[in-house]
Amino acid sequence: MMQRPPPEDFSLKETRPHLGGGKITGDKLTSTYDLVEQMQYLYVRVVKAKELPGKDLTGSCDPYVEVKLGNYKGTTRHFEKKSNPEWNQVFAFSKDRIQASFLEATVKDKDVVKDDLIGRVVFDLNEVPKRVPPDSPLAPQWYRLEGTKGEKVRGELMLAVWFGTQADEAFPEAWHSDAATVSGTDALANIRSKVYLSPKLWYLRVNVIEAQDLIPSDKGRYPEVYVKAIVGNQALRTRVSQSRTINPMWNEDLMFVAAEPFEEPLILSVEDRVAPNKDEVLGRCAIPLQHLDKRFDHRPVNSRWFNLEKHIMVDGEKKEIKFASRIHMRICLEGGYHVLDESTHYSSDLRPTAKQLWKPNIGVLELGILNATGLMPMKNKDGRGTTDAYCVAKYGQKWIRTRTIIDSFTPRWNEQYTWEVFDPCTVITVGVFDNCHLHGGGEKNGGGGKDSRIGKVRIRLSTLETDRVYTHSYPLLVLHPNGVKKMGEIHLAVRFTCSSLLNMMYMYSVPLLPKMHYIHPLTVSQLDNLRHQATQIVSMRLTRAEPPLRKEVVEYMLDVGSHMWSMRRSKANFFRIMGVLSGLIAVGKWFEQICNWKNPITTVLIHLLFIILVVYPELILPTVFLYLFLIGVWYYRWRPRHPPHMDTRLSHADSAHPDELDEEFDTFPTSRPSDIVRMRYDRLRSIAGRIQTVVGDLATQGERLQSLLSWRDPRATALFVLFCLIAAVVLYVTPFQVVALLTQ
Structure with a gap:
């Protein structure tokens, strides 16, 4: 008998990484780059050269510098016919991948057939100094160029070489050895970390x-x-x-x-x-x-x-x-409205447009994007699967994009970012994507297609304890036409620091949206249309940045298309409503058991409590709130200790029928054959018919109550009016406590 494969692990895992150089979790840290693991890099800053000899027949040269460390090689841009060029470019080599003892910086003359050697400078890595931020930048020095045999040649090169970490100010704009296979200025710009701002x-x-x-x-x-x-x-x-x-x-x-x-x-x-x-x-x-x-x-x-x-x-x-x-x-x-470009439930910013109406910030959100593991191959290159992964995080108006790690299923970013927080009831979204714009060629070669989505994580700030570092590995779950699939895991470190506890508590007492949304509310159709327009404007503006944050990335982060009909979403929302109402349903069943004397002792005690509340009605509200207080204290020991994550059972992603998933991924308007569309239309009519019947029954009961005073049914109205007169007289002459006791 064949054994069934074990189910995939979609759970959230707490980790204990070495943050800031130490094994830290759950404690408050104080260093500036303390939510990521330290990564050591060898930095080489190529500043300029002077008095370079001519190599062409005209007596001039077209110089550039090649920085080589073992199998890794980076080159500067070249200048035409210039003997005193200035580059001011930085190269970063990961210390974990260093497989050589010497660093070579070679000045060459660009030629059509073969580039000529002008001279070089060689460094012993054992003598390279270490720099720990926030030390002052290392000053570059002039070095005499040497030939291949160590002889002095004409020309000098200004360099600075040092060991540092990703906290170095040269890190964001540096050429990285991870990108050694990428060529072209546009492609190199497309792999560096960047910060973007949404338009106002x-x-x-x-x-x-x-x-x-x-x-x-x-x-x-x-x-x-x-x-x-x-x-x-x-x-x-x-x-x-x-x-x-x-x-x-x-x-x-x-x-x-x-x-x-x-x-x-x-x-x-x-x-x-x-x-x-x-x-x-x-x-x-x-x-x-x-x-x-x-x-x-x-x-x-x-x-x-x-x-x-x-x-x-x-x-x-x-x-x-x-x-x-x-x-x-x-x-x-x-200016009094907040322009919604995200789903209200997952909004990262709820402030009005006008800055004059903003409240002071209540704290700071810090995010450390550490690494990812077990990523799936997203495209083929040279006959094998590969992934060039990068992360995008969005909170408020600030978007960040990490650098792209080339050809790795276990990329390590270790980049840290900070946002101001104005409302704790907001959500930060982190998405992982595959960069398809690095190499030349068509879509199959990863050059002309859209950046593929690998997965997305959302963290609600209100679920985080203040001043605590959360380090968890989040599964990257994506719903495909054949079901939910785990695309890997992303390792994050998150900390929410509160600057004013009083201001944060005050934010819990005010409405979610600015007051203009309640004074002059917009209709549902208006909000839906305006949100669509807002997402289009944001994606268009960010696409025009350099390098662009592409439309497919922005739309995935903003959940464009989430309003479309889906059988899975409808079932999930129905069961969510039933879960919310389950408490009332349980109280109703419990009350029925008391009325039927299922447990005589409980029934007697409830009757005694009822008599006490009737005799002393001023105790009703204090008793209710005391009961809620005791329930809250009772559940304290079972409080969640980690941020919530996607529940595949609650979202019905793990049990959706293949045809329902195919309908969810269908285009709008539909692209499916007419017989499938007819079947789905009939199914939708069947579901809508049942909803229509329930709504009609509710409307009928409401109309019957409303018609009691309308004399549409003269006999019913006459009886109801007579009953109201008798009830008014009886309730006037009978004490309220007696009436309450008689209703038992």
Whole structure:
């Protein structure tokens, strides 16, 4: 009999790494780079050269420097016909991979056939000094160039060579020996660690009130006028005005997302629907966003009249009409809202747009990205599987990207980053990706495709104890069409340091979102559309950075597409609701057992407690809160000791049917054959029919209660009114305690 393979381990594992040079976990650390393991590097700073001899027939040279350590070799850029070049480039060689005793820095002349040797400098690694940050940078020195036999040659090279760690200020911009197979300036920039900032997003509210003196081309008909507004790639329109005159009215709000710096104007056009699928522009105007009013609360801004421009064609040329129609609007940039670009449940920032409304920060979040283990091969190179992994972390407006570790299933990053925290009820997201933009060629060679997602981890700050270092290995779980799959594990160190306990406790007493979301709430459809526009703007801006943070990475981090229908998500949310209501259901069953005398002793005690509360009703609320207090104290010893992680059982990722997963990964609109779409549509109709029946039953019961006073059923209403009169008299003459006791 065949044995079933053991299930994959999706659990979270606590680790004890050597942070900051010591074996630390759970304690407060004090050094500056203390949430990562120290990594030793040999740094070589190539500054410049002077008096280099000519090697060409013209008596000039095209110099560059080759830094070689064993099998690893890095080169600077070359200059044409320059005997005194300046490079100022840094090379970093991992000490763990050093397999040589000498370092060579060779100056060469770039040539078409074979590069000529100008001279070199050789260093014995045993004599290289060590530098420990925050020491001052090591000063470079001039070294005379030597030939291949050790003889002195013409020319000098300025260098600085030292041993350091990843805390060195030269680390971020250095060429790394891990990237020895990568060539090209763009590719090298694409593997270095970078920090990005999301653009500052505003909601733009356009309240279209009315228009005056419109001039339709056909004056013998009533115009059907509406207003179209465009900001960038966002386009919205009002309803057709009910007042079909040349002075139509709307009083309708249109909401957009705009990002600083404001590059695109608001373009408004008043159009007349003259026939189906045929509209005539009656006027147009462009409004720069940087000149608009900014609103920080619910008080209305002043309205303004704008002139509408209209052009007509005369002999093939545009001619402007002198008489201008006008449109009356109230336009403002809303600073009191938080522009949602993430799912509310996993939001990393909840502050309003306007800085004037920000509260002081409550602490600092520090993240150490240590390493990953057991990564899966994501692409093929030279006939074998390989992975070039990097991490992206997003919290608030700050995105970070680690350097790419080339061709490794166990990459070690050991990079540390810091964020300011303004609300503890926020989430940091860490994603791991495979870099597909390092080598030339097509998608199969890893050059032209999208960066593949390896996995994602979320950590909610409210689940972390302050000033404690959490070191855990998180499984990287990805849902594929054939089920949930573990793509490896990522090792993180996290610490949340609170600067003001009072401010943090105050944040628990205020609403989750800024108050404008509750004073003037946006509709669900508006929020969904605005969030889509916000994610598109953020991904477009970050794609334009250098090196770019690519669209597929940003969309994966922001959960774009999570609102799409999924049978798995629906079942998971249903059981989540049932889990929340399980306490009430358990209380109902317990109450039924008491009423049926399943346990006589418990029933007698509950009746005694009920009589005491009836006689002394002022004890009801204190008793309830005391009971909740005792429950909280009782559960203290079972409190979680590590951050929560993805539960494959709760999300139904481990039990989803293959067809449900195929439906979840289907494109929108669908790309599946018609028979499969018909089957899924029938299944959705069946589920929606059951929901429709339950909702209809609830509505029926509500309508029956509502109709008791409406005289729709005269006999029922008469009986209910008579019952209310008798009950009012009885309750007036009978003490409340007696009534409560009689209800037992």
